[in-house]
Amino acid sequence: MNAKIIIENLSVQYDDGTESLRGISLEIPANEITVLFGPAGGGKSTLLRALNRLNDLVDGVRVTGRILLDGENLLDPGVDVVALRRRVGMVFAQPIPLPLSVRQNVTYGLELAGVRHAGKLETAVEKSLRAAALWDEVHDRLNDPAVALSGGQQQRLCLARALALEPEVVLLDEPTSGLDPISTAKVEVSLQEIKRDYTVVIVPHSVQQAARIADRAAFFLQGQLIEYGPGKDLFLKPKDKRTEDYVTGRFG
């Protein structure tokens, strides 16, 4: 396994004393879909947000341990967080298009990074919209406001927007929770496409989705990593009783 991200003994604590993650160690391989799943409050989203330091935006969070991205500890205080977030993109649970046009949403990150060349931006728009399986639906309305798109289209736009920066890792936090089954299927198909070029880490919105898309799966319960391994193993022959109970629907 070619590990893209190595997480060592990661703990996240809030200033009211509650612990969101306790001593997590985990290796996330490149070019695969790694699924983080488990009941709500298990720490999945916290882990996801640790991977591009979005937890920094919350006051009073203490993060200990190490997260190595290509061998470099991204929790190091000296890390250029802005550059890190360009390498590690994020798609959120709710589709949140910026109050701009479809095209501007896709080019936003690139322009922030200083890309001015019009041709380069045009290429990026088409390429990332195609990767997010959205190009055919919006190529003739690129100048429309992004909010004019349907919810499913908006979420794929958010995916395209993250991909436009050509990050190495794409994080998705329940990206299909607000979508209908058809839009969900489209997003899942595009995930299978993009994993060829990217490392994908996703918090799915259901166990069924986890089982459908996982190359590797990690089961979280109350801030602890219970079991981690190839998706097939976790969902078909889980080793831990708690994992088995959860994937078979006995709780959660």
Added chain:
Amino acid sequence: MSRQFQERLVFLLITLAALATVTPIVLVVGYIAWKGLPAVSWEFLSAVPRDGMRAGGIWPAIVGTLYLTLGTGVIAVPLGVAAAIYLSEYAKDNSLTRAIRIAIINLAGIPSVVYGLFGLGLFVLFLRFGTSIVAGCLTLSIMTLPVIISTAEEALRSVPQSFRVVSISLGGTKWQTIWRIVLPQALPGILTGVILGLERAAGETAPILFTAAAFFLPRLPDSPFDATMALPYHLFVISTQVPGMPIQIQYGTALVLLVFVLGMMLIATVIRSRARARRQW
């Protein structure tokens, strides 16, 4: 008392209360317009006062108020908006921030004549700006700042937090996020606050009384360090200080001031409603 009767009575009372608030505005504007309109002519608007202000026009006062309002904007808007950005986007919840907020609230509560006296002491005398447009603008700016800061902060805070998180997650710095997303979205709200603040500055007499206003100066000011006539002060002067003043000139001046101020209010309202219609969240 039946419930139905109670229902009707309450409805009647609150309707009357609502009408009661509208009545004075309609009466004031209507009365001033009715009494003042006969005095308003092209000469009244474009000529300098003659005959101890008993004849001629009010052109220097109009220009003076325009200069004072614009000058106040030039000083107070950048300062106020910057302070609002600091408070909304950067300030942590600590004692410094609380001190700033208390200062702003207190600034808003100071009577305007006290600003005038303060401006006289600091700008006119100590800094030796003399009775001048600059001193008046600085004084009005201090008075206007709390309005601009609090409305601008409100406008900035109303921009959804999720936009900021998205922008940051796409590799934006804090400032890029503010400049490209937060400020443009908050701009209509900020503009509304700016205009409301400046509108108040345009109509105030006390702050310019000792700092900028000239009793009688039948020419346009020729430098920022020159004193100037101004509509509110001119109105005060011709209403109380000049014997034998034709009453319609007083009402004409009041009407011009009212149109000036209400016009600014109208612009603010148009900006706000247009932005609401365009808003995407």
